[in-house]
Amino acid sequence: MNCNDIRPLLEARSDGELDLVRQLELEAHLRACPDCALRAQGIDARRNALRDSLPRIAAPPQFREKIRALLRAEESPSSPRATRRPPVQRALWNLGGIAASIALALLIGYNLGNARAHANSLLDEAISEHVRSLQASHLMDVASTDQHTVKPWFAGKLDFSPPVADLADTGYPLAGGRLEHIDGRPAAALIFHRRLHAINLFIWPATNGPVQEYRRGKDGYNAEGWSQGGLNFLAVSEIPAAELGQFAEAYRGRVK
């Protein structure tokens, strides 16, 4: 990276928004380049001044009481504007999250449909993260082809250790990784290249249940999901389904 690559990233660095690998590259440059280092210093000083000295305007106590009283009036059953959650939703709240949808599904006998809906929403989530990652790759990607750099980077950022393997020898070189959020919890995303395309492989613990084994396409994207060793894997890419299947198979073999 040269100075022109570095400078637009100095503020993101100061804000702690860079991934570790990019951060390390930047720090290496800053050690060698006094000009950029001086700029970075100024940006850090400015950031600290803004963060420490800009006043937060707190709500006056009497206003807080007013809002509280207002909300209680809204909640009271006599209020015509009272918006109560319908019974089914209250039940959902009681159980909370996935447990609720599973219990409810069992109750009504929609088990299969529900699991399918969950898989669908997972897929939507994964595809949208995949698309977003392509748009914001300059910002989010951990640019490293070295699995021994990528894997330690996740340590301390996730409550599990994602298996990181480079599949360069099978035509899917590892390009990097980043933190993601999927299925309501932090996840690892690994990025692989296939010619000019990218594959996002999402990995997260199967605490909400294992991802169904499936292969399917949606909106021009293909996805392949599986569970292995207590972890869920979901690969998303615009490459053909057969190729993505090949990738998934290679990865499963490597992780074992």
Add this chain to the structure above:
Amino acid sequence: MEAFAPDEPPTFEQLMLPHLDAAYNLASWLLREPHDAEDAVQDAFLRAHGAFARFRGVDGRAWLLTIVRNVCYSRMRQNRRGPDEVVFQDEVHGSTHDPADANAVAWHEVKSELLRKGLERLQPEYREVIVLHEIEGLAYREIANVSGIPIGTVMSRLARARAKLQTEVLALAGGGATHEL
């Protein structure tokens, strides 16, 4: 059916009232009049309460701040007397893409009061990202959700906002306003 019986779900008040200060802070910085800020926050809480059945997310703060922000902007639009409204465009309103060297200011000597005055002079869109990021501590991605802009725009808008704030701070410190400080 036992599972359906136990604790009450968290109420709106329990989930949202803890974010009152964040809501009030954003509204105050956007509208700059305590009275307007109170009206906007009250309006936002009522709207949020009405829409609470649709709240599915986990981040109550971001959800509430999104509503506060929208209420504030519609109030600003209503109050604007001019015939046509200028839509904020990052490229047009932020002419300085290469921001001034941040070292031009001795930041550790800058008083809080001066920063406050400088921030008040910025356009609302710039105030907004600075308030959300520097005061409320939201990450780029959270700001993208609240402000409804792509994450790349958050990054560039924040950079411009800081550059403009720096320009204002320099003008305030060096210009005729010095005696006020």
